[in-house]
Amino acid sequence: MNESATDGPPPMTISGARLRLADFLSNAKRCRLRPRPPVPASQVPILFQEPYILSGYRPVGQDWHCYLLSVFQRHNESVNIWTHLLAAAALLARWWAEPVAPGDAPGLAALPLGLFVASALAYLCCSVAAHLLQSRSELAHYSVFFLDYVGVAVYQYGSALGHYFYASEPEWRAGLPGPAYFPGAALLAWLSCAGCCFAKSYYRRPYPPARRICTLIPTGLAYLLVMSPTVHRLSGPWGQRPGLGLHAAHMALFLLSTVFFSCPVPERFLPGRCDFLGQGHQVFHVLLALCSLTQLEALLGDYARRRATVLEDFGEEKVWWACVLHPVVAGCCLLTALLASRRKRGQLLTETRERREAKDGS
Template sequence: MMPIMKFVDSLTPTTTKQEVPILFHEPHVETGFRKIHQPWYYYLFSLFQRHNECMNAWTHLIALLFCLGKFKSFSEEFDLINDPYMLPLVAGIMTTVMLYLCSFSAHCFHNQSELMHYTWFMIDYAGIGMYGLGCTILHYSYSLDQSLIGGILHDIAVPVAVCLAVTVCVCCSVSKVMYKRPYPFTRKIWQLSSVGGIYFLLIIPILQRIYLSIHDGEKWDSGLSHHTQQILWFLSAGFFFGSDIPQRFFPGKFDFVGHSHQIFHVCIMMTTFKKLDAVYEDIRQNREKYLMQLPMPSFMGTIGAVLLATLMNIIVVSIFHQLAKSKLLIEPKKKE
């Protein structure tokens, strides 16, 4: 570790917001900005440097590692390769890895240039949409009440989720390219409305189960307890994402630790953990009860849907990459 730390100490030091283009500014963040146009390895090794994106990157990396540990335990209990009823779980695993890998990479590498800033966060948005698709596949495969099975919503959930996964990437990319810093609140409406749309779809089976438990006296099982916690964590994430609290009240004091976006990441991490715990309990409790009586999951309704949405999002990112490139060519670079 000592040679690595000596190398990290030799990296280009961070600077204040006055020394970087306005595109990289964040509300109420004053210091800890990495300089642009550095070699790619600089941004990777800056994981061990003190800067204002360090904790954002680490929270996603830690979440990814913990999720991989959970996936390993799933593989030891379930036959993820040969059991067709595990295809939805494999699809959910794929999209969870996509979410954290895309988001980690965005926070790690976006400072390389203005164009890379746009592009990496478009990739981040694609990962968010893919995660929503994966959650939809999981919930409509393992976590729904029997009354939803075979209904219209059950039949169209995955195709609609594919469209919404791409919509998330499109809307968030529009919000990134269309607006300039300091961003207006309208930009967050673009983001929150698209993410809210796919979240509403994926959470319907859970809300129905909660309603049936409260209103009709259905059993409140351990899976539903985990689902309720994932909802609370997600709502907390939305609050910190949209509020800029606590740095709003103490500008410059939370540049490195305690920023609302870091808290947002932790809330999303907990949302993921509780979702995985909930799905595990749903599979364990309902596998023999009725899951095995469902139509066999299809490739196109699970992994195929993930691959299709991934391809479509690659196209979306490529288009908006070119739009961002054109924007940077015609607009003068501005600094505050």
């Protein structure tokens, strides 16, 4: 009796667990060694097809491992993945490499800068996840891009923190945008996320121009508000305000990136020639990565010049209040994305059921 109780689980249980483990390892090995090659646009649903990109699509419905490991494959999303992956690594390395002044310890004055860096890393990582995993299924496609919009919105508010506390001038803060800056930045960040989620969920390919309007208007308004302290500085004499060259470069890179985001060039004029390299969205990714790195460099310089007076100029209460809004914005945007994903899941299930019923009826 005692011997049988100490012999361990029955042989059938051990055998079943070993079979499941062997099957899992076999699938993982097969996915790693022989990932399914990219296919032409005609072999994936229209949701995954990009204008003028005729090949290089990853097949839909593979195991999750295949999409994670596709980071090492050559397909039409490879450049989009690696540009932001490398940008995230470069941004983090630059942040860690920033020299610390003697006797200077991170404190409340550095919190807005730290939240900006975290926000930039969040949007870069969300972008990597979106482009890496979106080919798994229609629901995965929508869900990961909803998450991507969360990252963009969080980055917008993180930028607002950095530009307000390190780049703004007293004259600007005394004007109209000053008191409404953080509530406006928080609201527009959420509207940007909500507008992008709505446009992605509501409009179907081929996308009409109205979809661009839904995404660009709230994002554009948010950018204008967030960058208003820097625009005010750029309008004055540069000689008395060091570091403005980096801010000007950052703004120029961002504005140029919006051109390639909005227009499918050069692939529009070279259909099929830019399937793997040279797409407008890839150029957009490169410019946006350079924009974020330049923005960090500009804010690091501003912080080095103003860190001793941040709390004196703004007060601890204002810094805390503005920084606490950051996780609130992130939480609201994440909740919006989750609700959008849940609603889209219901729509997709309904469409699948209707197609099945129509097929059975015919």
